[in-house]
Amino acid sequence: MNSVTDKLQSVRHASRAVSALSCEEKDTVIKAVAKKIDHSRDAILSENQKDVELAKKAKMSKAGLHLLELTQNKINDLLYGMQELASMEDPIHQTLKSVELNEGLELYCVSYPLGVIGVVFENIPEVLIQVCLLCLKSGNAVIFKGGKESMHTQHILFSLVQEASEECKVTKEWVALVDAKQDLKKLLDQQEHLDLLITRVSQKTTKLISDRAKIPVLHQGRGLCHVYVDDECDVDMAVKVCYDSKCQNPAAGNALETLVVHKAIAATFLPRLRDMLSMANVRLLGDDAVLKVLGIEHATHKDWGAEYNDLVLSITIVESIDDAIGHINQYSSKHTDGIVTKDKHKAKKFMQHVDSASVLWNCSTLFSDGYRYGLGGDAVVSTGKFHARGPVGMEGLVTYKWKVIGNGNLVSDYYVEEPKKFTHKMIDKRYPLE
Amino acid sequence: MNSVTDKLQSVRHASRAVSALSCEEKDTVIKAVAKKIDHSRDAILSENQKDVELAKKAKMSKAGLHLLELTQNKINDLLYGMQELASMEDPIHQTLKSVELNEGLELYCVSYPLGVIGVVFENIPEVLIQVCLLCLKSGNAVIFKGGKESMHTQHILFSLVQEASEECKVTKEWVALVDAKQDLKKLLDQQEHLDLLITRVSQKTTKLISDRAKIPVLHQGRGLCHVYVDDECDVDMAVKVCYDSKCQNPAAGNALETLVVHKAIAATFLPRLRDMLSMANVRLLGDDAVLKVLGIEHATHKDWGAEYNDLVLSITIVESIDDAIGHINQYSSKHTDGIVTKDKHKAKKFMQHVDSASVLWNCSTLFSDGYRYGLGGDAVVSTGKFHARGPVGMEGLVTYKWKVIGNGNLVSDYYVEEPKKFTHKMIDKRYPLE
Numbered sequence: 001m002n003s004v005t006d007k008l009q010s011v012r013h014a015s016r017a018v019s020a021l022s023c024e025e026k027d028t029v030i031k032a033v034a035k036k037i038d039h040s041r042d043a044i045l046s047e048n049q050k051d052v053e054l055a056k057k058a059k060m061s062k063a064g065l066h067l068l069e070l071t072q073n074k075i076n077d078l079l080y081g082m083q084e085l086a087s088m089e090d091p092i093h094q095t096l097k098s099v100e101l102n103e104g105l106e107l108y109c110v111s112y113p114l115g116v117i118g119v120v121f122e123n124i125p126e127v128l129i130q131v132c133l134l135c136l137k138s139g140n141a142v143i144f145k146g147g148k149e150s151m152h153t154q155h156i157l158f159s160l161v162q163e164a165s166e167e168c169k170v171t172k173e174w175v176a177l178v179d180a181k182q183d184l185k186k187l188l189d190q191q192e193h194l195d196l197l198i199t200r201v202s203q204k205t206t207k208l209i210s211d212r213a214k215i216p217v218l219h220q221g222r223g224l225c226h227v228y229v230d231d232e233c234d235v236d237m238a239v240k241v242c243y244d245s246k247c248q249n250p251a252a253g254n255a256l257e258t259l260v261v262h263k264a265i266a267a268t269f270l271p272r273l274r275d276m277l278s279m280a281n282v283r284l285l286g287d288d289a290v291l292k293v294l295g296i297e298h299a300t301h302k303d304w305g306a307e308y309n310d311l312v313l314s315i316t317i318v319e320s321i322d323d324a325i326g327h328i329n330q331y332s333s334k335h336t337d338g339i340v341t342k343d344k345h346k347a348k349k350f351m352q353h354v355d356s357a358s359v360l361w362n363c364s365t366l367f368s369d370g371y372r373y374g375l376g377g378d379a380v381v382s383t384g385k386f387h388a389r390g391p392v393g394m395e396g397l398v399t400y401k402w403k404v405i406g407n408g409n410l411v412s413d414y415y416v417e418e419p420k421k422f423t424h425k426m427i428d429k430r431y432p433l434e
Numbered sequence: 435m436n437s438v439t440d441k442l443q444s445v446r447h448a449s450r451a452v453s454a455l456s457c458e459e460k461d462t463v464i465k466a467v468a469k470k471i472d473h474s475r476d477a478i479l480s481e482n483q484k485d486v487e488l489a490k491k492a493k494m495s496k497a498g499l500h501l502l503e504l505t506q507n508k509i510n511d512l513l514y515g516m517q518e519l520a521s522m523e524d525p526i527h528q529t530l531k532s533v534e535l536n537e538g539l540e541l542y543c544v545s546y547p548l549g550v551i552g553v554v555f556e557n558i559p560e561v562l563i564q565v566c567l568l569c570l571k572s573g574n575a576v577i578f579k580g581g582k583e584s585m586h587t588q589h590i591l592f593s594l595v596q597e598a599s600e601e602c603k604v605t606k607e608w609v610a611l612v613d614a615k616q617d618l619k620k621l622l623d624q625q626e627h628l629d630l631l632i633t634r635v636s637q638k639t640t641k642l643i644s645d646r647a648k649i650p651v652l653h654q655g656r657g658l659c660h661v662y663v664d665d666e667c668d669v670d671m672a673v674k675v676c677y678d679s680k681c682q683n684p685a686a687g688n689a690l691e692t693l694v695v696h697k698a699i700a701a702t703f704l705p706r707l708r709d710m711l712s713m714a715n716v717r718l719l720g721d722d723a724v725l726k727v728l729g730i731e732h733a734t735h736k737d738w739g740a741e742y743n744d745l746v747l748s749i750t751i752v753e754s755i756d757d758a759i760g761h762i763n764q765y766s767s768k769h770t771d772g773i774v775t776k777d778k779h780k781a782k783k784f785m786q787h788v789d790s791a792s793v794l795w796n797c798s799t800l801f802s803d804g805y806r807y808g809l810g811g812d813a814v815v816s817t818g819k820f821h822a823r824g825p826v827g828m829e830g831l832v833t834y835k836w837k838v839i840g841n842g843n844l845v846s847d848y849y850v851e852e853p854k855k856f857t858h859k860m861i862d863k864r865y866p867l868e
Contacts, residue, residue: 073849084858099808105797107807114819195819210648216820237842244844348867351837363539363840372845373541373836374533374858385548385629385833386650387821399819402807403785406797408671410678411806415507424518424808433782 004186007176008143008193011116014173015141019113023090025170026137032164033133034082037075040160045070047152048125055149060123063309066251068123068150077371078126085137085376091394092139093434100425104407108431111398113139115195118187119379120209122147122201128157130370130377131198132175137376138397143176143194145184147201154179188213196397198380218392221357221383222333223253224307225365228324228350230341231264237362238265238340239273244364245338247280251309253381254336254358254368258304259315260324266293266317282311289317304331321346325353332356334383335390336368357383357390403431438620441610442577442627446550448607449575453547457524459604460571466598467567468516471509474594479504481586482559489583494557497743500685502557502584511805512560519571519810525828526573527868534859538841542865545832547573549629552621553813554643556581556635562591564804564811565632566609571810572831577610577628579618581635588613622647630831632814652826655791655817656767657687658741659799662758662784664775665698671796672699672774673707678798679772681714685743687815688770688792688802692738693749694758700727700751716745723751738765755780759787766790768817769824770802791817791824837865 037044048070055068097109117140121127128144135142146154154177162172178187184205187194191214199209200220209217227245229238245256261269270293274284285299294315303314304327318324328337338360339350351359358368368391370378375393382388388396413420471478482504489502531543551574555561562578569576580588588611596606612621618639621628625648633643634654643651661679663672679690695703704727708718719733730749737748738761752758762771772794773784785793792802802825804812809827816822822830847854 101801101806101808105801214644216818234842240842240844244846248844248846248849344867347839351835351867356835358836358838360838361840363838363843364845366845367535367539367838367840367843368836372535372856374535374856384650389833390836399823401785401790402792402802402824404792404794404797404801405781406795406801408668408674409797409801410674410682411798411800412678412682415682422806422808433778433785 004178004183004190007178008116008190010173011141011143011176012193014171015113015116017171018136018141018174019092019139021139021170025168026090027086029136029165029168029170030082030086030133032168033129033161034079034086036160036164037129038079040156041072041075044075044153044156047156050152051125051150055123060149063251064123068125070125070153074126078129081130081371081377082133084371084374085133088137088376088394091137091398095429095431096400098427098429098431100423100427101404102409102420102423105409106405106427106429108403108405109400110403110431111400114397114399115140116193117142117397118145118190118194118197118215119143120145120184120187120197120199120201120205122205123149124200125150125153125157127200128154129161131379132161134377134379134394135397136174138394140397141174143178143187145187146177146179148179151179185212188215191215200380216387218380218382218388218396219384220253220380221335222307223255223335224257224305224331224333225254225336226258226260226328226332227256227338227340227365228260228321228328229262229265229269230321230339230343230346231262232343232346233265233340234342235265235269235272238269239276241338241340241362241364242273243276243280245366246277246282246313247311248364248366250311252366254365255309256313256365257306257308258331259313260327261315261317262321262324263289263317263319266290270294270315277313280311282313284313284315286315287317290315307333321349325350328354335381336360336365338363338365357381405432438612438617438624441612442550442624444607445575445577445610446627448605449547449550451605452570452575452608453526453573455573455604459602460524461520463570463599463602463604464516464520464567466602467563467595468513468520470594470598471563472513474590475506475509478509478587478590481590484586485559485584489557494583497685498557502559504559504587508560512563515564515805515811516567518805518808519567522571522810522828525571525832529863529865530834532861532863532865534857534861535838536843536854536857539843540839540861540863542837542839543834544837544865544868545834548831548833549574550627551576551831552579552624552628552631552649553577554579554618554621554631554633554635554639556639557583558634559584559587559591561634562588563595565813566595568811568813568828568831570608572828574831575608577612577621579621580611580613582613585613619646622649625649634814650821652814652816652822652830653818654687654814655769656741657689657769658691658739658765658767659688659770660692660694660762660766661690661772661774661799662694662755662762663696663699663703664755664773664777664780665696666777666780667699667774668776669699669703669706672703673710675772675774675796675798676707677710677714679800680711680716680747681745682798682800684745686800688799689743690747690799691740691742692765693747694761695749695751696755696758697723697751697753700724704728704749711747714745716747718747718749720749721751724749741767755783759784762788769815770794770799772797772799791815839866
C-alpha cells in the first residue's frame, strides 16, 4: 500500500465517496479539522520548529524561512479561512445554466467535481490544509507530494486531517501524502488517475513539471507585482499603500517588487516614501530619473525582472500612464498589479489594459489572495489564463456536465417539410433530478 | 508576411482591436459574413465539389466524404447558428461576480477574451466559419491551420470572412489561414503567441499534437456514444430514439455506436428495432445474448471500442442498469450517452454516474451539439474536464480578470489590536468602470 500507484488507486476509489457527500457532511469534516488544528497549536508549532531548525542548518534563504515558519497569526488566518469555507454554498450539483431547447426538451449544465487532484508543494506547510479542504468541499479527493523542507509539519497536519475524517465517519483515504523524491516523477505519468495537478514549488521544479506532465496543470505563478503611482493621486494614501504592499509580508507572492512613479509627482512623493520605508530598512534601487530625486542605489536592467521576496524595492519613473502600463505589461509576472490615482478614467484604463490576473485601484496589492477575496482560501494563484486565473478557490476545482431531459424528441423532426424550431429559451430552473 | 511567425504577430496585434470591439460591431461582422455566405452558396458548393472530387480520387472513406461535402442543409444550419450567435449577449466585460470585501473595498470578477486562438482542422470545412465567428464574438483573434482535404472550400470561406470584415471597417488581420504541412509543427511552438489551441483532426494528428504542444489544447473528442434501453421504457419511443441517433447523421460524433439493452425488454424491443434499422441498411452486430434474439453477426471484443461513423451498430444485453452504467463508463469516449426509461430514479442514477460530457434522457443523442444546445455553434466538443467540457461555445473561449476598487485600504489594518474584519458580502453590482 505504499507505492504511488497503490495510493492513487485508493484515492480514486475514495473520490467516488467524496463526490457523493452532502454539503453538511463536508462542512462537518472541515470544522472537525479546524478544531483539531486549534487544539494542537503547540504540537504543530513544535513540529514546525524542527523543520525550521533543519532549514536553518541547510542555509535556507530568509524569504524561504519566512514561508516555512508557522506562527499563531498564520494559524489564525488558516482557521478563519476554514470557518469561511464551511459557511460557503456547495459548489457541486449547482445548476449553472438551464435552457428550454424546445417544448418538452430541457438542457441543464450542472457542476461536478474534477475527481482526483494532485498537489506538489515544498516549503509552505499550511498548503496541505488549505488545499485539501478546498478539494473536499468541491467533492474531490487529493494526493499531496510534500517537500522535505516541511516534512515534520506536513506529517502532523496530514494526520490531523485523517483523524478528523475518521471521527466524522468519512473514509480517510480521500487524502494521501507521498514525500519521496522519486514519487514526483511517478505522479506526472498518472494521466489515468489524476485529473489535475497543482504545483506550488520553485521555478526549477515548475519547469521540470511543465516539461514532463501529461496531466492538466495549474502552476503557482511568480509574483513580480507593481504599483503605479499616478501624478493625480493622494500622496498620503500612495505612501501608505506602497508601504503596506512592500512591508507587511515581503515574502508573499502578492508583495510589491517594483514601483512605477509618474515623473510629475516623483519629487513630492519619493522622499516621503523613502522616509517611511527606511524605518523598515527597505533597500531601494532606482533608475537614472529616480537617482536625481533620491540618493539610492542604481537599479540594473535585471532589477525590473527580479522577484526579491524581501525588503528590497526597485523604482522607475515614467512619463505617462501609457508608459507605466507598457513597463508593467513587459515585466509583470501577471499575478497582481495596482494603481494609485484620483482619476477614474486612468484607473479604468489601467485595469483594462494591464494584462494581469488581479488589478487593484487605491489599495494594497496584498489583498490579492483567496482568503481576502472571500474564496475560503486558494489552492494556487495561477498566472495563466486557462481554466482558472488568479487565486483559485473551489470554482477552479470543478467541472460540469450537460444533462438533457426529453420525451422522445428526435433530430429528424428538425429536417422535415415543416421542421420543428429550437426555442433556446433561458429558464431559471434547478436541475430536477438532484 | 507569409511565415507562421509573421502571421501570428499580425494576428496578435489585431487581437487588441478585436477585444475592444463593441457587441454591436461584432454582430455587424457576423451578419455580414452570413449574408456573404448566403449569396455565395453556388460558388462555395462548387469549390467544395473540387475538394470532394479530389478526395474521392484519394479514396477518402464514406464517413470522411460525408463530413467534407457541404450541402444546402449544412449551410442552412450554419446560417441559423450565425443568426443565433449575432443575437446573443456579449460574453466579454460581463461581471461574473461582485463581492464587498469590506466597507469601501469591492472585488469584481470580469470576463475577458483569451487572446489568440489557434485552430487545426482537416476535412470539415465549415469549422472555419463556426469557430472564427465564435472567436470574434468572444473578442479573440484566430489563426487556422487547414487540411489539404478541404483546401478549396476553406479558401473561399476564409476570403468571405476577410471581405465581410473589411466592409464593416474591422481589420481583416484578426483571422489568418495557413495550410502548409510544416506550419502545424511551427504553431505548436508558439506559446508566446497562442493562448489556446483547438484541434479537430484525426486521432493520429491529435496524438502528435498532444505529445508536442506546450500550449493549452482543447481536443475534439472521439464520439463513441451509447444508448441504454431500460426494461421500463416506452418501446415505441426507444425504437424511434435509437433509429434517429443511429441513422439521421451516422458520420457525426454524437451518433449512436453501441446499444445497451436490458435483458427483460430485449425480446420485445430488438426485433422491432431490427425491422426499422433494416430499412436504412444498418449492419447489426451483437453479443451472445443478442444472438439468441436476432439472427445477426457476432460482435467481437473490438466492437465495444469501435467508433464506426457509419451505418453499423453493435448491441449488448445487460442484466441491470448498474451493468449498463459499468459497460458505458468502461467503453464510452465520454462524449455523449443516453438512456430511454420511464423510471425517473433510474434516469437520475444514469445521469449522475455516467461520466460523460453530455448525458441524455429520452431523446436522440444527436441533440448533443453546440447549435442544438443554443450555444450558437461549438468550437470543439471536448471529452476532457479541464477548462471546458462537451460542446464548447463562447464561454469556453474566455477567461476573466479580478478587479479590486478601494480607497486607500491596507492589509496591516487587519493585523492590529482591534483588527478590521472582512465582510465578504455578495453584491449584485456591475463592475463600474466598463
